[in-house]
Amino acid sequence: MLKLAITAGIGSDHVDLDAAIKHGMTVAEVTYSNSISVAEHVVMMILGLVRNTSHRTRWCSTAAGTSGSSLSAQTRYAAGTREILESWLAGTPIRDEYLIVDGGRLAGVGAHSYSTRV
Structure with a gap:
């Protein structure tokens, strides 16, 4: 059974928190690891709409699935993932900045930023 989910990001609406x-899973997010890439993607999507080029380019639909394409974004994600895994495997607390769900409830930053139906 899945016990830990780690996501990169800006928001975790792609994880079923309920x-x-x-x-009783733990959900952690490497916060802001891809914030620059997300901002770049949004700007390019807006430019595509303004210039009506979305029918000529396919990169817009594929770029949304990346977790930060820059080396610095990938480095931040790798470092954050390592820290989360080391804490989880050692049984020590995961930093609040990373936590969304832990021990069957919203936890850490997630307790202030998310809501659930449960």
Whole structure:
């Protein structure tokens, strides 16, 4: 059974937090690891709409799935993931900045930033 989910990001709306709480999972997010890439993507999407070029380019639809394409974004994600895994495997607390769900409830930053139906 899945016990830990680590996501990169800006928001974790792609993780079913209600299910994570129900099953006692831990959900952690390497916060802001890809913030520059997300901002770049939004600007390019806006430019594509303004110039009506979305029908000529396919990169817009594929770029949304990346977790930061720059080396610095990938480095931040790798470092954050390592820190989360080391804490989780050692049984020590994960930093509040990373936590969204832990012990069957919203935790850390997630307790202030997210809501659930559970």
